[in-house]
Amino acid sequence: MRVQGRSYRSVWLEGAVVRLIDQRLLPHQFAILDCPTSHDTAQAIVTMAVRGAGAIGAAAGFGMAQAALGAPQGSFASSIEQAARMIRSTRPTARDLFYAVECVEASIRQAPDLEAARRAAVQTAQRLADENAAAGEQIGLAGEPLLQDGANVMTQCNAGWLAFADWGSALAPIYQAQRRGKRPFVYVPETRPRGQGAKLTAWELGQEGVSHALIADTACGTFIQRGEVDCLLVGADRIAANGDVANKIGTYTLAVLADRHHVPFYVAAPRSTFDLSTPTGAAIVIEERGEEEVLWVWGRSADDTWQRVQISPAATRARNPAFDVTPAALVTAFITEAGLIPPRPDAIEAFVRRETALPSA
Amino acid sequence: MRVQGRSYRSVWLEGAVVRLIDQRLLPHQFAILDCPTSHDTAQAIVTMAVRGAGAIGAAAGFGMAQAALGAPQGSFASSIEQAARMIRSTRPTARDLFYAVECVEASIRQAPDLEAARRAAVQTAQRLADENAAAGEQIGLAGEPLLQDGANVMTQCNAGWLAFADWGSALAPIYQAQRRGKRPFVYVPETRPRGQGAKLTAWELGQEGVSHALIADTACGTFIQRGEVDCLLVGADRIAANGDVANKIGTYTLAVLADRHHVPFYVAAPRSTFDLSTPTGAAIVIEERGEEEVLWVWGRSADDTWQRVQISPAATRARNPAFDVTPAALVTAFITEAGLIPPRPDAIEAFVRRETALPSA
Numbered sequence: 001m002r003v004q005g006r007s008y009r010s011v012w013l014e015g016a017v018v019r020l021i022d023q024r025l026l027p028h029q030f031a032i033l034d035c036p037t038s039h040d041t042a043q044a045i046v047t048m049a050v051r052g053a054g055a056i057g058a059a060a061g062f063g064m065a066q067a068a069l070g071a072p073q074g075s076f077a078s079s080i081e082q083a084a085r086m087i088r089s090t091r092p093t094a095r096d097l098f099y100a101v102e103c104v105e106a107s108i109r110q111a112p113d114l115e116a117a118r119r120a121a122v123q124t125a126q127r128l129a130d131e132n133a134a135a136g137e138q139i140g141l142a143g144e145p146l147l148q149d150g151a152n153v154m155t156q157c158n159a160g161w162l163a164f165a166d167w168g169s170a171l172a173p174i175y176q177a178q179r180r181g182k183r184p185f186v187y188v189p190e191t192r193p194r195g196q197g198a199k200l201t202a203w204e205l206g207q208e209g210v211s212h213a214l215i216a217d218t219a220c221g222t223f224i225q226r227g228e229v230d231c232l233l234v235g236a237d238r239i240a241a242n243g244d245v246a247n248k249i250g251t252y253t254l255a256v257l258a259d260r261h262h263v264p265f266y267v268a269a270p271r272s273t274f275d276l277s278t279p280t281g282a283a284i285v286i287e288e289r290g291e292e293e294v295l296w297v298w299g300r301s302a303d304d305t306w307q308r309v310q311i312s313p314a315a316t317r318a319r320n321p322a323f324d325v326t327p328a329a330l331v332t333a334f335i336t337e338a339g340l341i342p343p344r345p346d347a348i349e350a351f352v353r354r355e356t357a358l359p360s361a
Numbered sequence: 362m363r364v365q366g367r368s369y370r371s372v373w374l375e376g377a378v379v380r381l382i383d384q385r386l387l388p389h390q391f392a393i394l395d396c397p398t399s400h401d402t403a404q405a406i407v408t409m410a411v412r413g414a415g416a417i418g419a420a421a422g423f424g425m426a427q428a429a430l431g432a433p434q435g436s437f438a439s440s441i442e443q444a445a446r447m448i449r450s451t452r453p454t455a456r457d458l459f460y461a462v463e464c465v466e467a468s469i470r471q472a473p474d475l476e477a478a479r480r481a482a483v484q485t486a487q488r489l490a491d492e493n494a495a496a497g498e499q500i501g502l503a504g505e506p507l508l509q510d511g512a513n514v515m516t517q518c519n520a521g522w523l524a525f526a527d528w529g530s531a532l533a534p535i536y537q538a539q540r541r542g543k544r545p546f547v548y549v550p551e552t553r554p555r556g557q558g559a560k561l562t563a564w565e566l567g568q569e570g571v572s573h574a575l576i577a578d579t580a581c582g583t584f585i586q587r588g589e590v591d592c593l594l595v596g597a598d599r600i601a602a603n604g605d606v607a608n609k610i611g612t613y614t615l616a617v618l619a620d621r622h623h624v625p626f627y628v629a630a631p632r633s634t635f636d637l638s639t640p641t642g643a644a645i646v647i648e649e650r651g652e653e654e655v656l657w658v659w660g661r662s663a664d665d666t667w668q669r670v671q672i673s674p675a676a677t678r679a680r681n682p683a684f685d686v687t688p689a690a691l692v693t694a695f696i697t698e699a700g701l702i703p704p705r706p707d708a709i710e711a712f713v714r715r716e717t718a719l720p721s722a
Contacts, residue, residue, distance in 0.1 A: 027674040187680075190655070190672065192553060192577040198656075198673040206674050214679040216553040216655055217578040218611025222685040225613060250579030252586060253614060256621055286583075294551070294577055295559075297658040299670025309660025309670050311551065312559040313388040313567050318575040319548075324583035 001161040001175075003030060003207060009133065010055040010162050011062065013126065016069045018062045020050045023162055027203035028300045038066040038083045045090040045097070048194070052163020053237045053273055054132045057096025060087050061125035064104035068121035073114055080108055092285045093246055093323050095238040095275045100128050128272075129165040135270035136167025138337035143173025143233070143268060146335075147184055151177070151230045154187040154220065157248035158200035159235025159268065169235040169268035171204060173335065178210050186212040187229060189220050191250060193293040193320060217250055224257045232258050233335075236269040243328025243343035244281030249321055255330040267326075268335040274352045281325035294318035362522040362536075364391060364568060370494065371416040371523050372423065374487065377430045379423045381411045384523055388564035389661040399427040399444045406451040406458070409555070413524020414598045414634055415493045418457025421448050422486035425465035429482035434475055441469055453646045454607055454684050456599035456636045461489050489633075490526040496631035497528025499698035504534025504594070504629055507696075508545055512538070512591045515548040515581065518609035519561035520596025520629065530596040530629035532565060534696065539571050547573040548590060550581050552611060554654040554681060578611055585618045593619050594696075597630040604689025604704035605642030610682055616691035628687075629696040635713045642686035655679035 001008065003021075011020040018035040024047065025031050033049050035041040041063035044050050050059045067083030084101050091097060107124040111117035147153065159170035167175065177184045186205055191197035198214055205212045215223065223229055232254055238246040245251070245267050258265040278284055295318050301307040312318075331343040341351050362369065364382075372381040379396040385408070386392050394410050396402040402424035405411050411420045428444030445462050452458060468485040472478035508514065520531035528536065538545045547566055552558035559575055566573045576584065584590050593615055599607040606612070606628050619626040639645055656679050662668040673679075692704040702712050 028671075189579075190553060192551060192579055195672050198677070202673045202677040206676055212677075214652075214655055214673050214677050216610065216681070218550075218553055218609075218614065219680065219682055219685075221614035221617065222610060222682055223680075225685070248579075249577065249583060253579065253582035253618060256582065256618055257614060260617055260621075291575075294575055297660060297670060297672065299658060299672040301662070301668055301670050307662055307668065307670055309658060309662050309668055310389075311556050311658065311660040312563045312575050315567055316559070316563040316573075316575050319580065319584075320577070321580055321583050324580075324586070 001166060009166050010164065011050055011059045012129070013062045013065060013122070016066055018059060018066060020044060020059060021162065022049045023051055023200060024049050025306070027199055028306060037070060038063040039086065041066060042086050042090050052158060053094040053096045053235065054136065054164035054169065054270065055162065056091065056094050057100040057272060058129040058132055058165045060097045061100035061104050061128040063087050064101055065121045065125035068108055068118045076114060080105065091287060093237045093287050096272045099272045103128055132164055132270060132272065133166035135337040136161065136164045136169060136172050139169055139268050139270065139335050140167055140172030140176035142337070142339045143266065143335040144176035144180065146231065146266065147173060147177040147182055148230065149182050151182065151184045152187065152228055153184055154223065154229045154232050154254065155201060156189055156197065156234045156251050156254055157191045158196040158204070160201055160204040162200050162204060163235060169270065170233040171201070172268065173233060174210060175208055178208060184210060186210060187223055188212050188214050189217045189250065190214060191248060192217055195297070220254055221257050224261050224263060229263055231264040231266060233266050233268060236267050236273050237323055238278065238284055239269055239274045240278040240280050240284060241276045241348060242280045242345050243331060243348055245326045245331060246281060246284045246286065246323050247326065249324050252324040252326045255326040259330050264332040265330060266333055266335050267331050270337055271352055274348060276349060276352055281327065284325060287322045289320045289322045291318035291320050294320050362527060370527050371525065372411055372420045373490070374423045374426060374483070377427055379420060379427060381405060381420060382523065383410045384412055384561060385410050386667070388560050389667060398431060399424040400447065402427060403447050403451050413519060414455040414457045414596065415497065415525035415530065415631065416523065417452065417455050418461040418633060419490040419493055419526045421458045422461035422465050422489040424448050425462055426482040426486035429469055429479045437475060441466065452648060454598045454648050457633045460633045464489055493525055493631060493633065494527035496698040497522065497525045497530060497533050500530055500629050500631065500696050501528055501533030501537035503698070503700045504627065504696040505537035505541065507592065507627065508534060508538040508543055509591065510543050512543065512545045513548065513589055514545055515584065515590045515593050515615065516562060517550055517558065517595045517612050517615055518552045519557040519565070521562055521565040523561050523565060524596060530631065531594040532562070533629065534594060535571060536569055539569060545571060547571060548584055549573050549575050550578045550611065551575060552609060553578055556658070581615055582618050585622050585624060590624055592625040592627060594627050594629060597628050597634050598684060599639065599645055600630055600635045601639040601641050601645060602637045602709060603641045603706050604692060604709055606687045606692060607642060607645045607647065607684050608687065610685050613685040613687045616687040620691050625693040626691060627694055627696050628692050631698055632713055635709060637710060637713055642688065645686060648683045650681045650683045652679035652681050655681050
């Protein structure tokens with residue numbers, strides 16, 4: 001996708017350096033963060049300089065490739081193992097992260113020698129990022145026919161190209177519809193506590209010229225209730241075998257509202273987000289993040305500096321679950337790179353197994 | 362209620378000056394705003410130095426009393442009419458505001474002469490504020506038995522004593538339960554865009570020693586879904602004859618979530634909030650406020666100054682409905698100064714007519 005006229009991916013590998021758009025600074029500053037080592041890349045995931053299931057997956061793959069490039073001959077296997085452990089421990093919820101680590105590890109195991117292992121690691125990481133970008137494009141094409149001319153869409157958080165290697169999941173059908181002249185309109189919930197809707201989705205949509213309005217998270221219900229929303233389009237961090245969806249906190253509420261008002265609720269995600277080894281949503285680890293995200297809000301101050309303000313009394317404590325689980329029964333359909341998939345275990349399994357990219361160990 | 366060991370009401374009349382706790386500065390600064398004229402009092406309502414249905418009602422009554430005290434003999438009637446128009450135009454949604462203006466106007470009309478009219482206006486305004494405080498106390502006593510020991514309650518916005526002359530509506534049962542040693546725990550949604558949960562409810566609960574956690578508005582669904590919420594307790598800005606409830610934006614979403622998970626959803630409000638002349642929620646005017654409330658967030662910066670930060674790109678536009686309407690069917694019961702009232706037109710009418718404080722014209 002394009003930023004200020006130039007083409008970018010959210011994260012990419014240049015030589016042995018992982019480069020990524022620093023999402024902590026958006027929308028007020030556009031800057032590229034360089035991560036020279038796999039440790040730096042893991043830190044970028046922890047600090048959420050890079051976030052979003054697909055982008056995290058791509059960064060994790062590149063981080064593993066960096067580990068392979070930098071691991072000394074004498075302790076190659078243990079270095080790779082250590083890097084895998086470090087990257088897996090960055091964030092617990094997104095399926096794509098674990099999938100990418102597994103894939104690069106498998107490609108290293110299958111290589112005949114050290115140089116081949118390094119090459120294989122880089123190639124696999126690059127392939128995963130390319131597949132993620134291609135999946136985003138295909139998801140867009142699969143979802144675009146669901147949007148009528150002038151459709152009013154509500155999304156949540158940022159499931160756009162910043163959250164992917166490219167294109168995105170939930171926003172990809174909107175970008176495709178926009179390019180076909182359908183002029184969709186997007187309700188963008190702020191998505192507290194981190195405000196990815198306000199900071200990232202509003203920025204992405206603005207760059208692509210898509211009409212939209214920022215709304216408080218509290219206002220989602222009233223717009224759905226009034227019949228002003230034609231469909232909901234959200235992403236996913238992990239989808240269980242039965243179709244339960246872990247996604248950004250707030251998603252479950254939107255699904256319940258959509259169900260009550262008979263508005264279609266679509267979950268857009270590539271194959272790498274589906275996890276057959278997780279039977280239901282009950283088995284998904286939900287990350288509870290630090291309370292400071294709830295107690296403070298980051299933004300641009302009147303004097304144009306990047307600041308945070310405390311919104312509550314100094315003594316107030318907070319709870320901060322970062323994701324929630326939407327039961328499969330509330331999902332109208334999954335929008336995938338292979339088209340629409342119904343939220344049924346058999347259909348999900350058939351889709352995931354059809355051409356799984358995960359090499360057998 | 363007490364602040365730093367001293368007893369306060371949210372708004373009161375001293376001589377001809379309306380004094381009120383400036384809610385725009387909380388929780389970071391506790392300050393009293395003096396409004397020497399009815400025009401200043403109206404401005405305090407517009408700027409939300411005073412907010413919350415009951416507190417607005419009390420301020421509106423006192424503002425009318427100020428008008429009566431200050432109106433010149435030669436144009437007394439027209440001055441009162443002008444002040445009533447000005448105060449009515451401050452905010453459209455809260456029933457209590459219009460009720461207070463009506464009551465003071467009626468008392469002035471019934472007075473035999475100018476001095477009696479001035480006295481009647483002051484007495485009526487004072488009586489309305491006292492009745493509002495007494496209603497809050499009674500609502501607390503009526504609602505307290507609904508809370509078990511250690512009950513987990515979720516509220517919305519601030520329906521505490523700051524929103525009333527005293528005690529509050531939704532928080533009053535919690536304060537009564539706390540004083541009886543029941544140790545309730547309160548989930549406090551931030552309530553963007555203005556953050557009254559984070560700024561006011563967290564502050565009130567802290568002053569009263571009630572355990573609570575601030576949560577993002579997006580997190581309400583997951584706590585209800587997990588079974589961690591025993592009941593919801595919210596206030597109201599206006600209740601229609603059929604039991605539909607206009608309240609702070611986000612309330613409807615909580616009602617839908619509570620309904621889905623069979624959690625009781627109580628609306629606490631005094632008689633003055635019920636409006637028999639509004640047949641259903643469809644007839645309630647919903648205020649849409651300026652978009653800057655959504656685009657910026659106020660708080661205390663790290664250097665301890667009161668600042669706002671912009672959370673979205675400079676070009677982003679926003680929508681900002683300040684209230685929503687919850688259909689009566691989602692209300693478990695109203696908690697009133699006369700006890701629990703079922704959300705049925707006949708029960709509401711009987712309650713309101715039983716001893717309406719509105720004098721016949």
